[in-house]
Amino acid sequence: MSALSVLYFVLPFPLAFILHDGEEAAVQHRWMNRHGVMLTRRFPKMRWVVGHLRGLDTRAFAIAALEELLVIVLATCYVLIQGSYCMEIWSALFIAFSVHLLVHVCQAVMVRGYVPGLVTSLLLLPYAYFGMESIWYAMSGSEIVLWGTAGIVFMVLNLLFAHRLGQLATRR
Numbered sequence: 001m002s003a004l005s006v007l008y009f010v011l012p013f014p015l016a017f018i019l020h021d022g023e024e025a026a027v028q029h030r031w032m033n034r035h036g037v038m039l040t041r042r043f044p045k046m047r048w049v050v051g052h053l054r055g056l057d058t059r060a061f062a063i064a065a066l067e068e069l070l071v072i073v074l075a076t077c078y079v080l081i082q083g084s085y086c087m088e089i090w091s092a093l094f095i096a097f098s099v100h101l102l103v104h105v106c107q108a109v110m111v112r113g114y115v116p117g118l119v120t121s122l123l124l125l126p127y128a129y130f131g132m133e134s135i136w137y138a139m140s141g142s143e144i145v146l147w148g149t150a151g152i153v154f155m156v157l158n159l160l161f162a163h164r165l166g167q168l169a170t171r172r
Helices: 003-010 010-044 044-054 058-080 087-109 120-136 141-169
Strands: none
Touching: 003 058, 003 120, 010 044, 010 058, 010 087, 010 120, 044 058, 044 120, 058 087, 058 141, 087 141
């Protein structure tokens, strides 16, 4: 990975994540409580997701976000020490994060309004675009698909773990 790629994309990644998840953590619980009934009415197949997210208070969500941030910081440090497959591992996480930003935009279109994380998703889309372009120059298309799929699968599994961790840590 070139020094410029590290400077422009790798090092800012934890900051981009903090910015984005900070927005989500600040508004997620209140937004879900306010819009949960409408969401389950409009999207009945998503009832379990809405119920789960309504059950995550701000503290539980923040704990989950901190766990996810730890993963990103470790991957970033791994790039800095130039570990084996560091570019692929970091790219997998970056691709998953970029897809996550697009998911927020799609959610906003579907609900026809604001969703938690939308503002920072829109602000971070240019960063994600140029980061993806940098990955495109460094990997073949099949490698991008492979590592992107691995990153998304990891992201989903880690998200389930992080949310569970947040719930367990805030149990009364």
